[in-house]
Amino acid sequence: MNLLKQSLTRLPSSLLNAISKKQIERERYKAINDLKTSRENLRALSAHLQSVREEERTRIAREIHDELGQMLTALKMDVLWLHGKISALANKPVKQFDETIKSMTFLIDSTINSVRRIATDLRPGVLDDLGLVPAIEWQSQEFEKRTGILTKFSSSVREANIERERSTAIFRILQEALTNVVRHSKASKLYIRFEMTNTQLILTVEDNGRGIRSEEINSPRSLGLLGMGERAELQGGSIDITGQPNEGTSITVSLPRTKGEEQKQRHD
Ligand SMILES: Nc1ncnc2c1ncn2[C@@H]1O[C@H](COP(=O)(O)OP(=O)(O)O)[C@@H](O)[C@H]1O
Ligand SMILES: [Mg+2]
Incomplete structure (x- = not known):
């Protein structure tokens, strides 16, 4: 080890220079390569995130639209059915109920519209x-x-x-x-x-x-x-x-x- 050190110190400075130049060149090359790889990784990650996000939006949009949409439609039909039944039982329209039922169906309709809008905003x-x-x-x-x-x-x-x-x-x-x-x-x-x-x-x-x-x-x-x-x-x-x-x-x-x-x- 010592021997090597001694002989190294005796190396002509031009040779030492050449060695360190070579080393700098090698490090520069490595840095450029690392940067390139890391850019490629970032790009791949961004592509992956985007496609995951798009798939998720598509799935949520479909679920919201189909499931919530169907449930709300069923709910509206039930409310209308109840309304009919109540009027039939009472043998005449019942004003109190009429108003509540009207506001209930209005609320359901506007919820159906919101659900459609949210689903469409996610992915038309x-x-x-x-x-x-x-x-x-x-x-x-x-x-x-x-x-x-x-x-x-x-x-x-x-x-x-x-x-x-x-x-x-x-x-x-x-x-x-x-x-x-x-x-x-x-x-x-x-x-x-x-x-x-x-x-x-x-x-x-x-x-x-x-x-x-x-x-x-x-x-x-x-x-x-x-x-x-x-x-x-x-x-x-x-x-x-x-x-x-x-x-x-x-x-x-x-x-x-x-x-x-x-x-x-x-x-x-
Ligand atoms: N159609 C446009 N007309 C005028 N300026 C715009 C237009 N689109 C973008 N800009 C300008 O470019 C900037 C960058 O846009 P963007 O990257 O979408 O950022 P952000 O919308 O979040 O501000 C905006 O902040 C705005 O100043
Ligand atoms: Mg913008």
């Missing part, structure tokens, strides 16, 4: 039943109804068979973009367009509001925008955001088209 059935294009159209109409912002939707296709995960990604990006329009844009008009080209699926959401600024686009605190980009990238696509002061904001999502995806009929 139209996305699974009719597909992405009708779901975007439905969401556009809902958005206009809820916000009063004039919303126009157009599509180059009426229907398209797009994989569930990809439809979900585009749909969730749309929802996030719409939330931003209500929260931040001060827009009065919105234009949503879906296009299926030979190579890509493209969704554009354009508002006529204040216009997003480049600091906002690039800020690490813009977690919503970051999430949109992440969703697109997980599907091999990308997102493009631009803003013009006082003219509006435009968000474009493009995903490369996969083999099985075919357009079904042209729109108008």
Whole structure:
């Protein structure tokens, strides 16, 4: 050991330099690799979390809609049956009961509506039943109804068979973009367009509001925008955001088209 140390100290400094350079180079290479692996792990984790969350939302939406919906409908029928029975027994309508029954059925009806709304907010059935294009159209109409912002939707296709995960990604990006329009844009008009080209699926959401600024686009605190980009990238696509002061904001999502995806009929 000592012998080695002694001979090491006697090594010419140029050689020592070369050894330490090599070591630094090796460490740098390792650090880069570690960073790459950890980025890949994060991306995989985020993909996993997103798909777990989506599955859970789908399951809860279905359970709420089917089970609670059925129970409430049964409850309403029972209440109406009781009402009929009571009136028959009394041989005439009983005013006291009439009013209570009326408010009970009203309460049940509004609960049924809330249940439907909650289930739809979790995951709209139209996305699974009719597909992405009708779901975007439905969401556009809902958005206009809820916000009063004039919303126009157009599509180059009426229907398209797009994989569930990809439809979900585009749909969730749309929802996030719409939330931003209500929260931040001060827009009065919105234009949503879906296009299926030979190579890509493209969704554009354009508002006529204040216009997003480049600091906002690039800020690490813009977690919503970051999430949109992440969703697109997980599907091999990308997102493009631009803003013009006082003219509006435009968000474009493009995903490369996969083999099985075919357009079904042209729109108008
Ligand atoms: N349509 C829009 N018009 C104007 N500004 C926008 C629009 N969308 C996003 N922004 C700006 O970009 C920021 C980042 O958006 P986002 O990441 O979704 O975060 P959050 O909505 O939680 O604030 C917003 O805080 C807002 O300032
Ligand atoms: Mg947001």
